Amino acid sequence: MTTVLRPHHSTGSDTVSFARQTWAxxxxxxxxxxxxxLVYPLAVTGVSQLLFRWQADGSLVSASGxxxxxxxxxxxxLLIGQSFDGPQWFHSRPSAAGDGxxxxxxxxxxxxxxxPDLVATIVERRAAVATExxxxxxxxxxxxxxxSASGLDPDISPAYAELQVARIARERAISDxxxxxxxxxxxxxxxxxxxxxxxxxxxRLNLALETLGS
Amino acid sequence: xxxxxxxxxxxxxxxLVLAAAHRPLGDHMFRVMTSTRHLAVERVGYxxxxxxxxxxxxxxxxxxxxxxxxxxxxxxxxxxxxLQDRLPLDIGxxxxxxxxxxxxxxxxxxxxxxxxxxxxxxxxxxMQMAGLAVQNFLSAAVGLAVVAALARGFARSGTDGRVGNFxxxxxxxxxxxxxxxxxxxxxxxxxxxVIQNLHAPTxxxxxxxxxxxxxxxxxxxxxxxxQLGTNGGGFFNANSAHPFENPTPWTNALAVVLMLLIPFTxxxxxxxxxxxxxxxxxxxxxxxxxxxxxxxxxxxxEMAGPGLAPAAAGGAMEGKEVRFGEAASALFAASTTMTSxxxxxxxxxxxxAQGGGVALLxxxxxxxxxxxxxxxxxxxxxxxxxxxxxxGLMVGRTPEYLGKKIGRQEITLVALYVLxxxxxxxxxxxxxxxxxxxxxxxxxxxxxxLSEIVYAFASAGNNNxxxxxxxxxxxxxxxxxxxxxxxxxxxxxxxxxxxxxxRFAHQRTTPEGAGTLPTHTPxxxxxxxxxxxxxxGLTFVPVLSLGPVVESLS
Numbered sequence: 001m002t003t004v005l006r007p008h009h010s011t012g013s014d015t016v017s018f019a020r021q022t023w024a025x026x027x028x029x030x031x032x033x034x035x036x037x038l039v040y041p042l043a044v045t046g047v048s049q050l051l052f053r054w055q056a057d058g059s060l061v062s063a064s065g066x067x068x069x070x071x072x073x074x075x076x077x078l079l080i081g082q083s084f085d086g087p088q089w090f091h092s093r094p095s096a097a098g099d100g101x102x103x104x105x106x107x108x109x110x111x112x113x114x115x116p117d118l119v120a121t122i123v124e125r126r127a128a129v130a131t132e133x134x135x136x137x138x139x140x141x142x143x144x145x146x147x148s149a150s151g152l153d154p155d156i157s158p159a160y161a162e163l164q165v166a167r168i169a170r171e172r173a174i175s176d177x178x179x180x181x182x183x184x185x186x187x188x189x190x191x192x193x194x195x196x197x198x199x200x201x202x203x204r205l206n207l208a209l210e211t212l213g214s
Numbered sequence: 215x216x217x218x219x220x221x222x223x224x225x226x227x228x229x230l231v232l233a234a235a236h237r238p239l240g241d242h243m244f245r246v247m248t249s250t251r252h253l254a255v256e257r258v259g260y261x262x263x264x265x266x267x268x269x270x271x272x273x274x275x276x277x278x279x280x281x282x283x284x285x286x287x288x289x290x291x292x293x294x295x296x297l298q299d300r301l302p303l304d305i306g307x308x309x310x311x312x313x314x315x316x317x318x319x320x321x322x323x324x325x326x327x328x329x330x331x332x333x334x335x336x337x338x339x340x341m342q343m344a345g346l347a348v349q350n351f352l353s354a355a356v357g358l359a360v361v362a363a364l365a366r367g368f369a370r371s372g373t374d375g376r377v378g379n380f381x382x383x384x385x386x387x388x389x390x391x392x393x394x395x396x397x398x399x400x401x402x403x404x405x406x407x408v409i410q411n412l413h414a415p416t417x418x419x420x421x422x423x424x425x426x427x428x429x430x431x432x433x434x435x436x437x438x439x440x441q442l443g444t445n446g447g448g449f450f451n452a453n454s455a456h457p458f459e460n461p462t463p464w465t466n467a468l469a470v471v472l473m474l475l476i477p478f479t480x481x482x483x484x485x486x487x488x489x490x491x492x493x494x495x496x497x498x499x500x501x502x503x504x505x506x507x508x509x510x511x512x513x514x515x516e517m518a519g520p521g522l523a524p525a526a527a528g529g530a531m532e533g534k535e536v537r538f539g540e541a542a543s544a545l546f547a548a549s550t551t552m553t554s555x556x557x558x559x560x561x562x563x564x565x566x567a568q569g570g571g572v573a574l575l576x577x578x579x580x581x582x583x584x585x586x587x588x589x590x591x592x593x594x595x596x597x598x599x600x601x602x603x604x605x606g607l608m609v610g611r612t613p614e615y616l617g618k619k620i621g622r623q624e625i626t627l628v629a630l631y632v633l634x635x636x637x638x639x640x641x642x643x644x645x646x647x648x649x650x651x652x653x654x655x656x657x658x659x660x661x662x663x664l665s666e667i668v669y670a671f672a673s674a675g676n677n678n679x680x681x682x683x684x685x686x687x688x689x690x691x692x693x694x695x696x697x698x699x700x701x702x703x704x705x706x707x708x709x710x711x712x713x714x715x716x717r718f719a720h721q722r723t724t725p726e727g728a729g730t731l732p733t734h735t736p737x738x739x740x741x742x743x744x745x746x747x748x749x750x751g752l753t754f755v756p757v758l759s760l761g762p763v764v765e766s767l768s
Contacts, residue, residue, distance in 0.1 A: 021281070021282030024264070024279070027264060028283060029287055029290060031259055031262055032388065033290070036352070037344030038343070040393065040396070040397065044400045044434060044435040049411070051401070052401075052404045052405050055406070056434075058411075058430070058458065059407050072418070075421045076420050076421065077457075079458060079461045080428075082420045082421060083422060084421070093536070102426075103334070106451045106452035108452070109564065110563040110684035111532065111533075112563060112567075112658055112684070113521030113522065113565070113765075114521055115662070119522045119523050122526040122532075126526075126527075142527040143531050143536050148536070149455030149533045149558070149559065150450075150456045150535060151452065155535070190463060191467075192464065195224055195227065195463035195542065196466065196538050196542050197538065197541075203421060206422075210421070
């Protein structure tokens with residue numbers, strides 16, 4: 001004799017087989033898949049496209065630095081880093097995503113803290129950056145020497161931006177002061193004063209550079 | 215403000231938000247799991263699904279429903295992976311190979327979200343949203359259901375061992391707890407820059423004249439439940455380090471809050487369900503102690519930056535994003551491994567030896583601080599029973615918890631629960647380091663290579679899903695073996711704990727007497743934390759010594 005906890009409910013299901021439970025599970029799963037796998041993401045998509053269209057589509061910008069409405073009219077996303085190799089650009093960080101900033105292969109190097117290859121690479125990068133910028137190797141900040149987690153880091157530290165000012169001023173024949181104003185306007189502090197780190201968006205900075213030059 | 219105080223402020227904001235949500239959300243979850251009424255939409259659902267949400271199930275039937283549901287989930291996900299190229303929104307992705315599809319199906323159904331593939335190169339939009347994101351909800355709802363069943367076991371006295379109805383628990387957890395929170399969180403994330411569209415990749419010309427693909431996808435809707443359900447499977451390979459998943463420091467803080475929210479709130483629900491809120495506070499205190507210690511240690515390690523590479527670079531920024539820096543990466547890394555989330559906003563393979571060791575230890579603690587949705591609280595209750603049993607042995611009292619006597623059979627179930635995960639982790643790692651197929655996966659040799667392998671099995675056995683990403687795990691060897699590890703690490707403990715719930719529901723509750731060991735005092739919380747550390751310490755010290763400890767000392 002079993003004790004029925006809620007007397008108005010039947011309790012005859014204790015001996016049902018695993019196969020019957022799996023069949024029931026499949027029915028439940030299919031209904032929930034429609035709700036959670038189609039209705040929910042499409043509802044979020046609909047509301048997002050209505051309220052935050054620019055963000056939902058990837059924070060794209062055009063060559064003039066304005067918000068772009070489609071990828072075809074854009075030079076990229078403000079959130080995704082790009083390669084800027086020429087001496088006239090503010091450089092991005094080293095990237096382990098494909099051949100560098102490949103969005104189809106986001107990745108870090110995954111090299112451990114004692115890895116000799118990583119140490120050698122960092123030493124090489126320090127020398128190369130110091131030579132290019134004409135500074136003391138000791139002054140090169142860590143973010144200029146290390147690959148980011150995503151390989152798509154859109155930012156550099158304010159220190160690395162400052163380090164590049166003299167070279168770009170020379171290359172573009174702009175005054176150091178104008179350039180520093182530009183860097184300051186592309187610099188963002190910590191959220192709420194304590195979250196994350198201060199940073200400079202490289203694409204935003206280089207876009208401003210192009211606008212200034214024209 | 216010094217860097218240390220800024221790091222403390224960052225942790226403080228997360229703690230404040232969690233503290234503010236504790237009572238209201240805990241009370242809401244209590245009402246959801248004890249209510250006898252169904253929402254209109256749920257009633258319609260039950261009719262379509264043809265299940266009876268009011269039939270109280272014995273623990274064994276509850277378990278069969280749970281296993282049947284999970285089997286159906288694995289089969290559907292396996293099918294979606296194998297056939298994704300023939301379904302809409304595939305954006306040109308090829309079908310997954312059988313071992314890969316098996317691994318992914320098991321991975322998402324077990325709340326692990328271990329990923330051997332790179333999302334942007336392997337998974338189409340339909341598989342992401344109708345396959346993977348669905349299991350992000352449902353595997354978390356299964357975790358909630360198990361906690362509810364266990365709490366009912368304690369609350370009931372002298373019954374025939376009925377612990378609730380799995381279908382009702384599953385549907386309510388989904389519809390009334392996870393879905394509304396995820397919907398709001400998803401929209402907030404979009405406002406912060408997380409993408410939400412159905413576009414295929416579009417090639418563009420960059421400012422410097424190169425080419426780059428602009429990616430699309432329903433990312434925010436998945437990101438929200440990925441954190442809230444302590445799942446952790448990234449839409450993209452770089453997971454929460456990817457700017458389209460986690461664009462700003464505040465979305466990062468939100469992600470940390472979301473992954474900790476339900477695990478830290480469940481003690482409130484549990485306390486109320488067993489009719490003694492003090493028990494919930496005690497569990498919360500033990501969980502918080504361990505979490506704070508791990509966050510502190512990991513933050514210290516990453517900010518100090520010991521090791522050759524961080525020293526050469528002048529900071530531990532390899533595998534970290536500038537917008538997060540060392541402190542926000544450490545907070546995330548500790549939280550993702552102390553819950554069963556496994557999302558990463560920095561590459562754990564590149565953490566300092568000490569930091570990586572704390573992340574590994576966080577998983578090996580069995581993820582009870584606060585652990586995954588459901589699984590964390592269940593693991594803590596199991597450790598409480600171990601602590602009560604030990605205390606009972608020391609003073610010669612009959613051990614009991616919440617009025618339930620811990621007899622021979624109860625402690626047998628508990629012992630098996632405690633042994634399952636270490637067995638999976640250690641046997642799996644041993645097999646991998648003694649076979650060529652296992653060794654071939656290492657990116658780096660020596661102690662760090664061992665850490666890569668142990669981390670993988672710790673992650674799979676604990677249903678975490680984070681990785682030392684250097685390990686090449688997309689091989690039939692690792693896909694099959696890690697799939698098995700995830701399956702055993704998930705369902706054997708669930709079966710044992712439901713059996714325990716059934717026995718407790720059957721047992722008559724003993725009134726509290728003069729000889730009862732109080733389990734809500736600071737003294738007991740201290741004992742519980744010690745037991746947690748000792749159980750893990752004795753099990754894993756040898757392997758930790760050969761991996762992260764050797765690395766820290768060299």
